[in-house]
Amino acid sequence: MHEYSLAIGLMESILEAAADNDAKIVNQISVKVGRIAHVNPTQLEFCLKSIGEGTIAENAAYSFEYVDPEIRCSCGYFGKPGEVKDNSDMLEYLVSLVCPICGKNVEVIGGTELSVDSIDID
Incomplete structure (x- = not known):
């Protein structure tokens, strides 16, 4: 642990x-x-x-x-990503984060x- x-x-x-x-x-x-x-x-x-x-x-x-969590995108978006479902695998969730505006990969900043x-x- x-x-x-x-x-x-x-x-x-x-x-x-x-x-x-x-x-x-x-x-x-x-x-x-x-x-x-x-x-x-x-x-x-x-x-x-x-x-x-x-x-x-x-x-x-x-x-x-x-x-x-908070994300930032090169298109200028800054904010919250989509919601995590209770049964989601966190690693899968993190890898799949994309900008809700333009769909590009994002930087996790929070x-x-x-x-x-x-x-x-x-």
Whole structure:
């Protein structure tokens, strides 16, 4: 599960930000997860809680905000691609992305992120 290695990086950022702000405890952590980032938030949260044991983030609550994909085309289009069907294979979906205006292949510029959005500390 690659969520563990992602969680290590996120927890390092969380603890570093907390230390930089002289935090005694981390209460809440908000994480942005791109819908096409290939990250399972449930598994990520489990890993974060496991890695956070014994730290000031041990009892932190987690919330996850999903970020929809965005695309850009050479024709000037910028926006959302077509909807993903629930049973769609994400790799197939990404490869098949085309501009809704001109039909050309597009550049994916959003929806792949994974980042700490905010940290509530005391």
